[in-house]
Amino acid sequence: MNPVFIVTLVCVVFILMNTNTQISTLQKGKHDVTSLIRDVENIQDVPIDKVGIYKTDNQNASWAHDFKSSSIREILNTDDANARLQYKTDMIDDTHPLCDVIKKHFPSCRRKVDRQLPHYTVRVCSKNWEFKSHFDCGHNKVICLCGNKRFLVFDLYDNHNELDILKYTKNMPIDTLKTFLVEQGITVHDHYLEPGDELYIKPTMYHRVESSDSSIIMGYSPPFSDMEYCTNKFDEFWPKQGKLCTNSRCIE
Numbered sequence: 307m308n309p310v311f312i313v314t315l316v317c318v319v320f321i322l323m324n325t326n327t328q329i330s331t332l333q334k335g336k337h338d339v340t341s342l343i344r345d346v347e348n349i350q351d352v353p354i355d356k357v358g359i360y361k362t363d364n365q366n367a368s369w370a371h372d373f374k375s376s377s378i379r380e381i382l383n384t385d386d387a388n389a390r391l392q393y394k395t396d397m398i399d400d401t402h403p404l405c406d407v408i409k410k411h412f413p414s415c416r417r418k419v420d421r422q423l424p425h426y427t428v429r430v431c432s433k434n435w436e437f438k439s440h441f442d443c444g445h446n447k448v449i450c451l452c453g454n455k456r457f458l459v460f461d462l463y464d465n466h467n468e469l470d471i472l473k474y475t476k477n478m479p480i481d482t483l484k485t486f487l488v489e490q491g492i493t494v495h496d497h498y499l500e501p502g503d504e505l506y507i508k509p510t511m512y513h514r515v516e517s518s519d520s521s522i523i524m525g526y527s528p529p530f531s532d533m534e535y536c537t538n539k540f541d542e543f544w545p546k547q548g549k550l551c552t553n554s555r556c557i558e
Contacts, residue, residue: 453521
């Protein structure tokens with residue numbers, strides 16, 4: 307057998323094994339978003355009919371308590387921590403030109419929605435964003451298009467003290483949470499996303515998100531199945547979201 311082929315095969319297997327064991331991976335500057343940002347600037351005053359006004363309380367994760375008419379410019383310039391704004395779209399039957407901009411620069415988003423295709427979501431978030439610790443049941447990829455986001459990813463799923471730790475740490479900011487988790491021997495990855503960066507989060511890995519800056523991010527996940535245990539657990543941990551949503555993606 308060709309020695310070069312053997313070496314190549316071994317390298318590929320090593321990379322795949324390493325990827326599967328990582329709770330998350332960050333690729334810095336994977337995407338050139340310079341022209342995308344210019345296109346967004348040209349449409350930032352186009353009205354958006356339904357923008358969520360988000361709050362976070364002591365009992366549940368973040369969700370939209372109310373909605374208002376707004377624009378990308380207003381969202382990106384809002385800095386009220388008590389009434390954070392977010393425009394969230396899966397680009398299905400959405401007429402706002404931001405969806406066309408995203409599809410222009412990421413052609414894979416143009417594909418017809420199908421259970422066998424990735425699920426795409428775009429979020430425009432105001433400053434002082436905070437999203438409490440939670441897990442997603444499927445593979446999760448996030449691309450930062452504008453601004454920045456900080457993701458703390460940690461391996462708490464099915465830990466023998468999972469629910470107790472989750473309840474104890476639910477109001478901890480990332481810096482405090484990170485210190486506590488490390489002390490408990492829990493694997494933690496701390497990621498700062500800037501424009502063009504892409505973050506991969508392994509299924510069921512917890513993550514908390516914070517940002518002092520406004521941002522635009524795109525998330526996508528491959529189709530997944532056989533999640534009954536995970537989704538039932540999600541509904542048990544976050545009953546409010548479980549009643550409002552049909553899957554774990556809409557916790558936000």
